[in-house]
Amino acid sequence: MQFFLAEGARLGLGLIGVISLVAVNALFLIWMERKVSAHIQLRPGPMEVGFHGALQTIADALKLIGKELITPEDVDKLIYLLAPIVMFLPVLVSFLVIPFSPTLLIRDLNVGVLLIFAFSTLTVLAILMAGWASNNKYSLLGAIRSVAQNVAYEIPLLLTAMSIILMAGSFQPSVIVSQQAKVWNIFVQPLAFLLFIICGTAETNRAPFDIPEAESELVAGFHTEYSGMRFAIFFLAEYTNMFIVSAVATIFFLGGWHGPFLPPVVWFLLKVYALIFLMMWFRWTFPRLRFDQLITFAWKILIPLALLNLIVTAFVLKLVR
Amino acid sequence: MSELFSLAGLSFLMIVGMTLGGAFIAVGARNIFHNVLGLALSLFGVAGIFLFLNSPFLAMMEILIYVGAICIAICFAIMLSEPLYRPRPPRKPIKLLGAGLGAGLVFVVLAALVKKTAWVPAAARSDDWSVATIGHYLLTKYALIFEAISLILLVAMLGAIVNAKNGRGREES
Amino acid sequence: MKAYVKETLTGFYSLLAGLGVTIRYFVKPIVTVQYPREKIDMSPRYRGHTEFLLDPETGSHRCNACENCARTCPSGVITVTGVKVPGTKKKRAVTYVLDYSLCSLCGLCVEVCPTNALKFSNEYRLAGYSRQDMIIDVMARLKAQQRALGLPEEVPPAPEAEAPAPEAAKSGEAES
């Protein structure tokens, strides 16, 4: 009983911490995205609310909260309402196992990495639900695209993840991080890092892989019909997904919390935000791929490379050990 | 009975409820998309049961493969099926009865089996879920299953490729 | 196979080149203007709405209400009324009202004016809550200008034959 109480308290604290982190992180990331895009495009970005527009996203969030929640006619109501929740829940769960520092993690599961990958697949289901339930052709097209894309990109993502897991010999995030105390995996597995970042960008539906919500083709893709807070949750989930993908990449390749002088948490967050910056940089540089090219790219380039990387890794490991 | 009201017990009830409820939606709902979602919910519950059986790895795989991949694939298939605005054929009581009887029979057989089996406590299994162990098992104890699954997947993939090739006749674009 | 590898590599390089361009611009200074806080000067020839040219000799406008501008205007924007100046054959404008919401800023009125009484104003921040806000009383603007410069306000000559049209006068009052 006492075990459950202690564990319950830990989980409860963790949940509160995670929810506040998700909210603050999303607010910060949206501001960051605006600033990064603005400066790439020679403009200042938001400047009015707060210092350099730092509070702009809070104002926007308030606006979104105040907006009417429109439920269009003829939608599949239950699914329409459930989709944002299904989108958001797995995102929360993933935070359970992310080690921010040797001590700051909620649950050090021995299948932690798998948990993140397993729950991230639910995002696809949520997108499909949203697109289907909206009863809108643009939404449905976006949802179908999203599914094909995510299925195609999950394979190379898991394959590259496998090569790292092979090296570490464990699915436990903290073990993977501790093994990089001396040399970060990015120096051992540069190709895997590259593939992982590409697939991660695709998994989070970000440009140049943002075809499920390609605004010039599908208006807003799967969330065309969502308004107000429901739309905001999709937005929140998108940015939190970015954070999770970057966090996993940090755990896998950038040595997690390792780094001199600064406290581990700071190092971890620094690395995560650096990767997020990279993803934003992609978004504001590249045009969007076409749907079939995207799939071709995954099958013809990413998967062979990931397989090759995995085989070479296994081979080298066998030789070394 | 009292242990059902502990934290663990409550979560167990929840998971069983999810599994059963999902299963009922999966067979009972008239909207085919709802059926898939019910299936996903049910499989999610099954993953939870695996957790209770102290197999987190299997639980995660359940979610990753069944919820994440299979259900999505089914959704894909749905997109190719009859449009939903078509009036659905009415349910025939005889069919319903038959299905119920069949399911009941399977349940009875399974229950009898469960009753008869002498269950070994789970503690006898190791707690080691490292990649090496899993790999070892896959190539020794479960080699046949592993190979069989690979074969099935290969056949499925070949079939998919053949279907895709003949399907639309848009190879040129 | 060789082509495949080559295409992958060159493609990858082209992406890096693109990233190089954007990061270079990322550190460049911004080029936009924070509009309500900063204001750029309009070019001297900016074609805003028209207003009266303040004749430095007389300290007033030169309009003699010939209505050439009103006639040449493609959109019928201009309403001008004048009265006969006593003792001469000339007329003199008393009201000059623009319906700016119809104006297409072609500048024909300025060109056609025989006395060069009109010029373009530099005002570009013209926003309003109603259509009434878009009706510009050019005469009132001139008077405000005269007041700002400390020039005597012109007393319109007493109407002799024709009185100013009541509607035009009314809309002029509403504006000022």
Next chain:
Amino acid sequence: MMLEKGLEERTFYLNLGPQHPSTHGVLRIVLEMDGEFIVTADPVIGYGHRAHEKMAELRTYQQYLPNMGRVDYLHALAYNQCYCMAVEKLAGITVPERAEFIRVITSELNRISSHLLWFGAYLLDLGAFTPFLYCFDDREQILDLLDRLTGSRLTYCFYRFGGVPVDIDDDFIAGCRAFSQRLRSRWDDYDNLVTKNVIFIHRTRDVGILPPEMALQYGVTGPTLRGSGIPYDIRKSEPFSVYPLFDFEIPIGERGDVMDRYLVRLQEMEQSLRIIEQALDKLPNGPIMAEKVPKRLKPPEGEVYTAVETARGEFGIYLVSKGDVKPYRVKLRVPCFSNLSVLPELIKDTMVADAVAILGSIDLVIPEIDR
């Protein structure tokens, strides 16, 4: 999407527009879709109809001038020029050479600004946001130059019958030279950011191929036609104004795909820079306005057709006069109307993403189609 029982449900209809991010205006395209593939496309126009042709019959020749900048607001000066040429031809007014030079310089600047806007907006269609802002930064320089000269930034109404109302000064000339230098220094960045980008190449190469024969059948003109390899440009084939005095090339494409149309426009900007520089070098002195242009213009009875090369293709005006102060009839031959008519052929059997890419590559200005 209730369909009749007889119609099979293999295809469905998708409305691209009238309000859609990639139609750049109120154009509606009814797409019959088979999944992501387009079976047929049916453009529906007329949402932005303003009766420009009818308005000409109700206004005097001068009063119709401002309309011309609004038919195609992106290359307004070419439309101005065409109308002025038509009226001048009808009324027998000769334009002084310096005025013609000024017209060419400003019109070419306007052409560059139109192409720059197209370039940015097109990349926006393809999902790249940033080039749009870079192009607008460059375009802004042109707008500033033209603003200082004409007093307007978009819907210029600058040319007059018989010349131009305002002369260019040394500041303007220096500004033009500085601009051409600046734009040339940006080509590398554009190349690295867009033209050489592998994603961009894959999105545009061999997409939306317009065979030259089909282009001719549909009366396609402008860069869209030249992308298919037909060097037809009014500036060369039926020279007007002082274009014969300048040395410039007509860039053409080879395959007629989206990429070729894109490249043609990029190269056209370079050629326009060349024309501007030559015009600035050769700029003669003299009057900028023909003498004795009556204020109440009453051209003699007759009819006339003039055409100019705008950023989108051949724009022609057919003007009939009955000797009145108002034209009897004005017919505008706008390039986008013909260019749009070829669109259904081009986007047949492509995906939505390609349809957007092709639609953008034709460079439509919707109000010009509707007039």
